[in-house]
Structures are given as structure tokens and as C-alpha cells.
Amino acid sequence: MKKLLVVILLFFGFKNLYSQILTLDDLKPKELYNSIRLSYMLVDQPVDKVSYALQPKMGFIGLTYNIPINEWLYTGAGFHTAITGDQGGLFTLGVTLGVNFPVYKNLYFDANVHFGGGGGYRTLVNGGGILYPNIGLQYKKKGYSFGVQYGYMNFFTGIQKDDNISFFIEIPSTLRTASYEKAQKEFVVSNITKDKIWKKPGVRSVQQITFDYFFPRGNSRTDASTNPSYQQIDNTLSVIGFEYQRYLNENTFIYAHLDAMYAGLTAGFMDMFIGAGKNFIETKNVNFFAKFGIGAAGGRIFPEGGLTIYPNAGADIKFSDRFGLSIHGGYHRSILGIASFQALTAGFSLKYYSLSGGIEDPFTGKKASKIRTQGIQVGVQNQSYYDVAKFGIPNSDLQLIAIKIMYDINKRFYVMGEASFAYEGKxxxxxxGIFGLGIRSNKFANNKLSLFAEASGGVAGGGRVDSGEGILVRPTAGVNYHINNDFTINVSGGQMWSPFGNVNSTNFNIGISYGISMLNAKK
Structure with missing residues (x-):
């Protein structure tokens, strides 16, 4: 009898174990045919409305990531920044809604509206809100395209506004994902799969958080916020940033990079680059690389055009297939300017390596044995901060637009990153820009609600907000309303505090997030 009982228990145990084994046929992947748009325009400046010298034109570039909603409607998010004129440091962050449909063969009609916040010269943009409608034509060929648009860039809270002609190029960026409900699960790769999507190679990429130190040289000077104005900068600047790399072949990659300063000057400096790099010497655990970026920088340094180059070289040390450490140095230099900020740089970064969207390495052909679904939520929020301390001008409430990314550690905990720009509040x-750790509850109320709390910190500055050199702490807590498995409305409140400044502000946020499961390959 005991032997029979053991056999029965083993049978049901193995049956239960077998039932938990998931294969790719249990996963329904989907392809998002997204695109990256790089645009350029010249904007006339309000020289007749200010009492100080101002260059008559500003060169303005945009970098936007667009996602189709259906065959003719798309949305997206991105940055704009100044590169010529004298408004280096003017950055904006916003969201886009647009329409796109064919009119004749490869010729398409394209129109969109971009809303966001940001600024540089506060006297020109006041609160920072930007509304930028565009209409034009686009020519497409094999996913790549270029186009021309007529638009009206309107910082509606200030005097910076002008109609203009813009030019853009667009490159495809296919993203293979699954529903968010499949997140944090493991699927065995079998030899036979029904979906043709698995026959396509994955994407090799790297994400890293960077910690750098700038050592200014030459004629590097502050802006007019110091006393006296335009002082020589001879102290070390501390900078934190984020970088995304995507490999084109086994040792060549393109990348996008963002930085913000948290010590060394009054808060407000940031930069943004796109570029390319190459790994020259590679072993199993050590890699030597060089890269070159071009983009924009400014804020709290002498007002120049903004156009900046940033060559960089270093070495990576891989601890595992997923994680590594990078040590690097470079040369950060503004070009086409008067004072021409320049600095030698040195720093390190924490790297995360991934192969996503397929079961096969695109360059070596090696196939993975498993797919691990990684839960990610991307959201947009309106953030209200009350009675924010400022220097030189009265305190006021601020309205910010935020782009937020939440990266699941497991079903309970997640890490988050957020970029927020002011659009109202002078x-x-x-x-x-902040990073943090979050925790969420199980769903309740018919799986429609869940609670969450976050502890985050980062860098803040600009707009005469009294954040000292920029360190920011912000705890929040709130509730999620789950519309379905992928879309969630978020409502939260908290406190924003600058330990080295005078900001101590109550905060209220409301937004919407979209969840996906990234398909990460495992050996």
C-alpha cells in the first residue's frame, strides 16, 4: 500500500512539473514597427522683444521615438535641443501624436502635434511649455524615410515662438515583445515553433548607468548666474548619465547618451549625444573600445550654440553574461562657441548586456535554450509640485511632464527611471532625472487595483529652482488602476526634497503606463 501511495505521489508530482514547463508555443509574440526620427529646423529669435544681445536664429534638432497605434495613427516621445545660436542648454522633453498615410506610391502625408516642457533662456520660455504642430510630406523606402514639414514652434508660456520649415530622416526600429501578463516567466526553446517570428535573429544591446567626472580646461566659463558672472571654471564637475547601445555587427554599435550634473556648479547642466563606437580588442571577460558622439550640451556654462562633441575610450570587464563594469575617459568639447567649454573626463559605468527579440544571436548564429520574459512599463505623467523654493524669483507651483520607465525585478519589486521637464510655473x-526602487502589491478589487510605493533620488536643476548643486530625493506612494493586462492608470503623491538646497515640496502625479514583456534570450 505504501509503495502504491509513493508511485501515485510521484506520478502527480511529475505531471505537475511537466505542466509548468512552458515552450515558445505558449508565448504569443508581436512585432512593433517603430521608428526613430531625427529632425532639424532654424528658428527665428525674438530679438526685438528683449533688452540684451541675442543671435537672430537658433538651430534646433529633435530626436523622437515613434510607435504606431494603427496603420495611420502613431504616438511617440522625445527630446529637442539647441545646437547653434547662443542658447546652448535649451532642452525639451515631450510626447507626440501624429497621423501618417500614403498619398501616392511611396509618398506619405505626415502631420503631428508635439507637447512638452523645457527651456534654456528662462526669459524667453517663461514656464517652459512647448506646443509644436507640424504638417508635411514623407518619402519612404524599405522602412527608411526622409521628409519636410511646416511647423509652428510655440513656447506658449513665453515669447519664444516662430513658424519654420523642418527636415527629418527616419530609421526603422522593430521591437518584438509579448503581453505584460507573460512577464517574469521562462519559456523553453523547442526545435519546432509555430510562429515565424522566432526564425528572426534577436537584437544585441547594452544599457548602462554612467558616473563621470569633468575636469574643465581652456576658456571654460560659467553663465551669468554666478557672482561675478562668467567665471573661469576650475573645479571638478560630477555627472550622472544613461546610455543605450545597439550593435550593428559583432563589434560595432550605435548609441544614445544623456547626462546631468549633480555637483560642481549650480544645478542645470545637461547634455545629449548620439554616436557610434567599436570594440577593438575582445576576450571572454575584457573588452577595449572607442566611440565618438555628437550632440548638444549647456546650462550653467557660458551661453553658446550648444553643439558638442564627445570622443571616449575605455575598457569593459564582464562579470557574467548579463552584467559588467566599464572604466573610461574622454574629451567633452563645445564647438562653434566663444568660450567653448571643454573638459577632460574620467569615470565608470554599470552595464547590462541583453539579447532580446529572438532566439538566435544576430552575428554568431548561436541559439538560446530559453526565453526569459522581462516586464517593462513605459509611462507618461503630469506631475504637480507645490510651493517650490526658488532663488532670485518668488516660490511657485510647478507643472512637469515626465517620461517614466519601470523595469521589473520580479512580480513584487522593480527599478524605475524618470525624466521630467517643467512646462508651467515660471x-x-x-x-x-531620477532612479529608484519600487514595490507593488497584489491586485485586488476584481484585479482592477494595486498599491505601490517608490523611493528614488537623482539630479535636478535649472529655472532658478533652489536645488543647490542638484541632488534630489523623492519618495512617493500611490494606486494603480488596471484598464487591462497592458494599460494602467497611475495616481500617486509624495515629497520632493533637495538636501543641499531649499526645495521641500509636496508632489501629486497622475499618468498612464503601457506594459510589455521583452523577450530576453538565455543560454
Whole structure:
């Protein structure tokens, strides 16, 4: 009898174990045919409305990531920044809604509206809100395209506004994902799969958080916020940033990089680059690389055009297939300017390596044995901060637009990153970037509600907000309303505090997030 009982228990145990084994046929992947748009325009400046010298034109570039909603409607998010004129440091962050449909063969009609916040010269943008409608034509060929548009860039809270002609190029960026409900699960790769999507190679990429130190040289000077104005910068600047790399072949990659300063000057400096790099010497655990970026920088340094180059070289040390450490140095230099900020740089970064969207390495052909679904939520929020301390101007409430990314550690915990820019509150140019850790509850009320709490910190500055050199702490707590498995409305409140400044502000946020499961390959 005991033997029979053991056999029965073993049978049901193995049956239960077998039932938990998931294969790719249990996963329904989907392809998002997204695109990256790089645009350029010249904007006339309000020289007749200010009492100080101002260059008559500003060169303005945009970098936007667009996602189709259906065959003719798309949305997206991105940055704009100044590169010529004298408004280096003017950055904006916003969201886009547009329409796109064919009119004749490869010729398409394209129109969109971009809303966001940001600024540089606070006297020109006031609160920082930007509304930028565009209409034009686009020519497409094999996913790549270029186009021309007529638009009206309107910082509606200030005097910076002008109609203009813009030119853009667009490159495809296919993203293979699954529903968010499949997140944090493991699927065995079998030899036979029904979906043709698995026959396509994955994407090799790297994400890293960077910690750098700038050592200014030459004629590097502050802006007019110091006393006296335009002082020589001879102290070390501390900078934190984020970088995304995507490999084109086994040792060549393209990348996008963002930085914000948290020590060394009054808060407000940031930069943004796109570029390319190459790994020259590679072993199993050590890699030597060089890369070159071009983009924009500014804020709290002498007002120049903004155009900046940033060559960089270093070495990576891989601890595992997923994690590594990078040590690097470079040369950060503004070009086409008067004072021409320049600095030698040194730093390190924490790297995360991934192969996503397929079961096969695109360059070596090696196949993975498993797919691990990684839960990610991307959201947009309106953030309200009350009675924010400022220097030189009265305190006021601030309204910010935020782009937020939540990266699941497991079903309970997640890490988050956020970029927020002011669009109302007489502090155009204020922005913050923060990272943190979050925890969420199980769903309740018929699986429609869940609770969450976050502890985060980062860098803030600009717009005469009194954040000292920029360190920011912000705890929040709130509730999620789950519309379905992928879409969630978020409502939260908290406190924003600058330990080295005078900001101590109550905060209220409301937004919407979209969840996906990234398909990460495992050996």
C-alpha cells in the first residue's frame, strides 16, 4: 500500500512539473514597427522683444521615438535641443501624436502635434511649455524615410515662438515583445515553433548607468548666474548619465547618451549625444573600445550654440553574461562657441548586456535554450509640485511632464527611471532625472487595483529652482488602476526634497503606463 501511495505521489508530482514547463508555443509574440526620427529646423529669435544681445536664429534638432497605434495613427516621445545660436542648454522633453498615410506610391502625408516642457533662456520660455504642430510630406523606402514639414514652434508660456520649415530622416526600429501578463516567466526553446517570428535573429544591446567626472580646461566659463558672472571654471564637475547601445555587427554599435550634473556648479547642466563606437580588442571577460558622439550640451556654462562633441575610450570587464563594469575617459568639447567649454573626463559605468527579440544571436548564429520574459512599463505623467523654493524669483507651483520607465525585478519589486521637464510655473528649463526602487502589491478589487510605493533620488536643476548643486530625493506612494493586462492608470503623491538646497515640496502625479514583456534570450 505504501509503495502504491509513493508511485501515485510521484506520478502527480511529475505531471505537475511537466505542466509548468512552458515552450515558445505558449508565448504569443508581436512585432512593433517603430521608428526613430531625427529632425532639424532654424528658428527665428525674438530679438526685438528683449533688452540684451541675442543671435537672430537658433538651430534646433529633435530626436523622437515613434510607435504606431494603427496603420495611420502613431504616438511617440522625445527630446529637442539647441545646437547653434547662443542658447546652448535649451532642452525639451515631450510626447507626440501624429497621423501618417500614403498619398501616392511611396509618398506619405505626415502631420503631428508635439507637447512638452523645457527651456534654456528662462526669459524667453517663461514656464517652459512647448506646443509644436507640424504638417508635411514623407518619402519612404524599405522602412527608411526622409521628409519636410511646416511647423509652428510655440513656447506658449513665453515669447519664444516662430513658424519654420523642418527636415527629418527616419530609421526603422522593430521591437518584438509579448503581453505584460507573460512577464517574469521562462519559456523553453523547442526545435519546432509555430510562429515565424522566432526564425528572426534577436537584437544585441547594452544599457548602462554612467558616473563621470569633468575636469574643465581652456576658456571654460560659467553663465551669468554666478557672482561675478562668467567665471573661469576650475573645479571638478560630477555627472550622472544613461546610455543605450545597439550593435550593428559583432563589434560595432550605435548609441544614445544623456547626462546631468549633480555637483560642481549650480544645478542645470545637461547634455545629449548620439554616436557610434567599436570594440577593438575582445576576450571572454575584457573588452577595449572607442566611440565618438555628437550632440548638444549647456546650462550653467557660458551661453553658446550648444553643439558638442564627445570622443571616449575605455575598457569593459564582464562579470557574467548579463552584467559588467566599464572604466573610461574622454574629451567633452563645445564647438562653434566663444568660450567653448571643454573638459577632460574620467569615470565608470554599470552595464547590462541583453539579447532580446529572438532566439538566435544576430552575428554568431548561436541559439538560446530559453526565453526569459522581462516586464517593462513605459509611462507618461503630469506631475504637480507645490510651493517650490526658488532663488532670485518668488516660490511657485510647478507643472512637469515626465517620461517614466519601470523595469521589473520580479512580480513584487522593480527599478524605475524618470525624466521630467517643467512646462508651467515660471521655471522653464527646470528638469530632473531620477532612479529608484519600487514595490507593488497584489491586485485586488476584481484585479482592477494595486498599491505601490517608490523611493528614488537623482539630479535636478535649472529655472532658478533652489536645488543647490542638484541632488534630489523623492519618495512617493500611490494606486494603480488596471484598464487591462497592458494599460494602467497611475495616481500617486509624495515629497520632493533637495538636501543641499531649499526645495521641500509636496508632489501629486497622475499618468498612464503601457506594459510589455521583452523577450530576453538565455543560454
Amino acid at each position: 521655471s522653464g528649463g527646470y528638469a530632473h
